[in-house]
Amino acid sequence: MKIKVGIILALLMTCFTAPLAEASIWENFEMTFGEYTLKDYLEEWTESQNSSDENEKTDDTYTVVEGDNLYRIALNHAIPLFALKEWNELTEDLIHPGDVLIINGEELVEALTTTPKESIAASPASETEKSVPAPKAAVPPAKASGKEMMVTATAYTAYCKGCSGTTAYGIDLRANPNQKVIAVDPRVIPLGSKVWVEGYGEALAADTGGAIKGNKIDVFIPSHSNAMEWGVKTVKLRVLN
Structure with missing residues (x-):
């Protein structure tokens, strides 16, 4: 003046x-x-x-009128909604005409909206993370329990004569050529059993065959040439479950 x-x-x-x-x-x-x-x-x-x-003093407070809501009040006064609720110790969004709200708390806004900057140093990858585990050798699991037997093992493909490509257990071998599956006699090895076969590795007993009787199995091999190379073998089999 x-x-x-x-x-x-x-x-x-x-x-x-x-x-x-x-x-x-x-x-x-x-x-x-x-x-x-x-x-x-x-x-x-x-x-x-x-x-x-x-x-x-008036600038620091606002009196709620009919039709107000917290979102609109925060927007009109350019303050964060969470800060408005924090200043007024509101746990819900319900307000009533005549309520007097604190709308100016600059220090609190700064404290609530400032995130401490933390320097995050990239930690070097551990030796375990760097190393890639070598493929497991076809050896029986050390602590596996279950019956063990010697079996005669032949090989088949998903495209053999008379083969549909789908196992008795419902696995589509043509769509899943990397699946480890063997055909068994269910009276000897129940379907669904997980097994280990010497020279083949862990597999699922998921198929049957007319010629597969007693201690005889058929191992699934995707490639016809590899299946022929397998030939007929006498191998050790262990039921894992």
């Missing part, structure tokens, strides 16, 4: 030249310049300061 030079001069004259014995300070303030007195100025200035303080 601009202060007139005349008022300043009058104030100085009042403070330093007016006899205190003859009049009080407020009486000296009654010196006028036209219709505007120093007392008027001081009262006006005090009122403006009080009004400013009230406005500042």
